[in-house]
Amino acid sequence: MIKQILISDPTLRDGNHACAHQLNAEQIAIYAEAADKAGVPIVEVGHGNGLGASSLQVGLSKEDDKTILETARKHLNKSKLGIHVIPGFATIKRDLVNAIDIGVDVIRVASHCTEADITQRHLGYVRERGKEAYGVLMMSHMASASVLVEEAQKMELYGAEGIIIMDSAGAYLPSDVQEKISALVNGLKVPVGFHAHNNLGMAIANSIMAIESGAKILDGTARGFGAGAGNAQLEVLVAVLEKMGYVTGIDLYKILDASDIAEKEIMSIVPTIKSDSIVSGLSGVFSGFAKHVTRISNEYEVDPRDVYRELGKRKIVGGQEDMIIEVVMDLIRNRK
Amino acid sequence: MIKQILISDPTLRDGNHACAHQLNAEQIAIYAEAADKAGVPIVEVGHGNGLGASSLQVGLSKEDDKTILETARKHLNKSKLGIHVIPGFATIKRDLVNAIDIGVDVIRVASHCTEADITQRHLGYVRERGKEAYGVLMMSHMASASVLVEEAQKMELYGAEGIIIMDSAGAYLPSDVQEKISALVNGLKVPVGFHAHNNLGMAIANSIMAIESGAKILDGTARGFGAGAGNAQLEVLVAVLEKMGYVTGIDLYKILDASDIAEKEIMSIVPTIKSDSIVSGLSGVFSGFAKHVTRISNEYEVDPRDVYRELGKRKIVGGQEDMIIEVVMDLIRNRK
Numbered sequence: 001m002i003k004q005i006l007i008s009d010p011t012l013r014d015g016n017h018a019c020a021h022q023l024n025a026e027q028i029a030i031y032a033e034a035a036d037k038a039g040v041p042i043v044e045v046g047h048g049n050g051l052g053a054s055s056l057q058v059g060l061s062k063e064d065d066k067t068i069l070e071t072a073r074k075h076l077n078k079s080k081l082g083i084h085v086i087p088g089f090a091t092i093k094r095d096l097v098n099a100i101d102i103g104v105d106v107i108r109v110a111s112h113c114t115e116a117d118i119t120q121r122h123l124g125y126v127r128e129r130g131k132e133a134y135g136v137l138m139m140s141h142m143a144s145a146s147v148l149v150e151e152a153q154k155m156e157l158y159g160a161e162g163i164i165i166m167d168s169a170g171a172y173l174p175s176d177v178q179e180k181i182s183a184l185v186n187g188l189k190v191p192v193g194f195h196a197h198n199n200l201g202m203a204i205a206n207s208i209m210a211i212e213s214g215a216k217i218l219d220g221t222a223r224g225f226g227a228g229a230g231n232a233q234l235e236v237l238v239a240v241l242e243k244m245g246y247v248t249g250i251d252l253y254k255i256l257d258a259s260d261i262a263e264k265e266i267m268s269i270v271p272t273i274k275s276d277s278i279v280s281g282l283s284g285v286f287s288g289f290a291k292h293v294t295r296i297s298n299e300y301e302v303d304p305r306d307v308y309r310e311l312g313k314r315k316i317v318g319g320q321e322d323m324i325i326e327v328v329m330d331l332i333r334n335r336k
Numbered sequence: 337m338i339k340q341i342l343i344s345d346p347t348l349r350d351g352n353h354a355c356a357h358q359l360n361a362e363q364i365a366i367y368a369e370a371a372d373k374a375g376v377p378i379v380e381v382g383h384g385n386g387l388g389a390s391s392l393q394v395g396l397s398k399e400d401d402k403t404i405l406e407t408a409r410k411h412l413n414k415s416k417l418g419i420h421v422i423p424g425f426a427t428i429k430r431d432l433v434n435a436i437d438i439g440v441d442v443i444r445v446a447s448h449c450t451e452a453d454i455t456q457r458h459l460g461y462v463r464e465r466g467k468e469a470y471g472v473l474m475m476s477h478m479a480s481a482s483v484l485v486e487e488a489q490k491m492e493l494y495g496a497e498g499i500i501i502m503d504s505a506g507a508y509l510p511s512d513v514q515e516k517i518s519a520l521v522n523g524l525k526v527p528v529g530f531h532a533h534n535n536l537g538m539a540i541a542n543s544i545m546a547i548e549s550g551a552k553i554l555d556g557t558a559r560g561f562g563a564g565a566g567n568a569q570l571e572v573l574v575a576v577l578e579k580m581g582y583v584t585g586i587d588l589y590k591i592l593d594a595s596d597i598a599e600k601e602i603m604s605i606v607p608t609i610k611s612d613s614i615v616s617g618l619s620g621v622f623s624g625f626a627k628h629v630t631r632i633s634n635e636y637e638v639d640p641r642d643v644y645r646e647l648g649k650r651k652i653v654g655g656q657e658d659m660i661i662e663v664v665m666d667l668i669r670n671r672k
Contacts, residue, residue: 173579173580200540202576223609233537233609236537240537240538256611256641270608272608273572278592
């Protein structure tokens with residue numbers, strides 16, 4: 001039996017979180033070409049928060065969506081071109097129509113883990129246009145296994161051909177992944193996927209646990225380039241999967257080359273697990289908040305770890321970046 | 337039931353591999369003090385290859401053993417002072433007598449995983465002097481579970497009060513750790529420990545699997561500072577163990593502070609998983625070889641990945657650094 005795993009590589013999308021969305025066209029071209037050569041099945045590109053998200057609030061992209069997509073399209077031959085789409089950031093008329101016209105192959109429509117309802121129209125439109133449609137549940141640690149199954153079933157009903165859960169805060173241990181992925185595999189007809197973050201050093205182990213629990217799709221990025229402590233490191237994932245007898249279709253030496261190129265050409269710094277990221281993971285706070293929390297905490301001289309703990313208690317999610325200031329002000333007030 | 341785990345921190349010993357053994361007295365003082373404040377039970381110091389190992393062949397230390405030990409001793413109050421001792425590098429008369437006189441509390445006597453015999457006299461001497469004696473089996477992935485048990489039982493017989501196995505090449509997956517640690521826990525009366533390397537991104541997951549399989553002792557270093565892709569990242573380990581309900585006696589915020597200090601004061605670079613380290617882990621080659629393999633491969637323009645694969649096939653171990661040149665020469669010869 002061939003144990004085939006579908007790998008999607010959001011280096012050029014989640015990695016944008018790690019560089020304030022400043023990836024430029026040349027960098028996109030260089031890495032897309034290297035990933036394509038290595039046989040990466042899906043290369044996902046865009047603003048960290050996906051299509052149409054470039055804004056003052058969550059950060060302006062270096063390049064607009066059109067440039068990003070056209071550049072990637074031009075440099076991908078065998079790899080499919082993927083995007084991350086959060087309804088609210090991305091509208092069908094303004095964004096999705098154009099993206100599909102440019103030649104996007106795979107569209108992941110994402111919502112907070114308890115809000116699958118918002119994905120219905122976007123998933124429907126993607127299917128209507130004959131493109132591959134996936135549903136993504138973000139911040140999945142905030143919902144129980146049974147709630148995740150309910151939400152995923154909605155996405156399946158809307159036309160999603162696979163469901164990916166994201167550990168957006170890097171909060172999971174392998175036992176958590178086992179519980180949630182098993183429940184989803186049992187509750188769905190379509191394949192299940194997992195997107196890891198490394199705040200607790202578990203990105204690779206959690207990804208492997210997802211597979212061992214029945215998942216068929218994994219996300220990984222070169223050197224783990226991504227929000228906060230980074231994602232599952234793609235080239236490590238490929239090596240470990242190969243060692244375990246799984247088939248990814250990716251050439252090991254060539255993906256090692258691609259990750260070397262990525263480190264040299266697109267990263268000012270390779271993600272490591274900083275102290276704040278650990279507390280962020282323990283608190284269940286979205287990894288994309290890291291840079292904002294560090295900056296604002298330094299500015300107001302509060303302990304960023306206390307900020308994460310409080311954000312965790314208030315169950316803040318992506319899009320609520322303004323709450324960081326509010327939490328910092330409360331911490332200062334309580335100090336007095 | 338309190339699930340107590342004994343943590344030993346070789347940041348100032350394994351970390352020396354990551355900086356060509358150039359840790360200086362001031363750096364040793366700064367980190368020892370921070371680790372002591374955080375409540376780290378054992379702080380291990382010395383040349384990367386342990387007591388008496390400073391030499392042209394495996395690298396000259398910035399500071400001699402006496403300076404290293406006296407400096408650490410002076411800055412540790414609650415933490416015990418530990419050393420790594422490989423008979424052959426360290427003699428009893430020249431090295432061990434002095435180390436104990438300076439005030440070392442915990443002595444780990446180490447051998448290759450199939451050569452426990454060489455530890456008998458050293459372990460005997462440590463017990464004679466009334467100090468804590470542990471046995472360490474290095475490169476443990478090269479022996480089967482049953483051989484490891486036999487070798488560990490010898491060390492137990494020689495007086496070891498605990499046995500630590502090292503994944504010196506970062507070659508293990510969690511299932512390997514489960515098999516080997518379970519066998520040791522069943523076959524020994526003394527506690528069992530695990531020392532991880534992160535070549536395959538599994539250092540934290542493997543450490544946790546060791547504990548779940550019955551181990552009671554774990555090694556971890558600040559930011560993973562150590563040979564090759566680094567060790568289990570201590571502050572992550574403490575956070576994960578705490579999340580799982582284990583007790584380490586280490587204060588989370590203070591060990592986060594200690595790791596921030598370590599990053600700032602003692603590391604020119606934080607370990608990440610480079611492409612070569614992945615191949616090194618897959619090939620089962622000692623992580624301490626990384627710098628030499630990179631340097632020599634670049635010099636002779638051969639692919640370092642081919643060098644690792646060949647070193648792995650030849651089952652090269654620490655101390656055989658000269659073989660790197662031999663392998664490189666053979667690769668060049670075969671190319672012609």
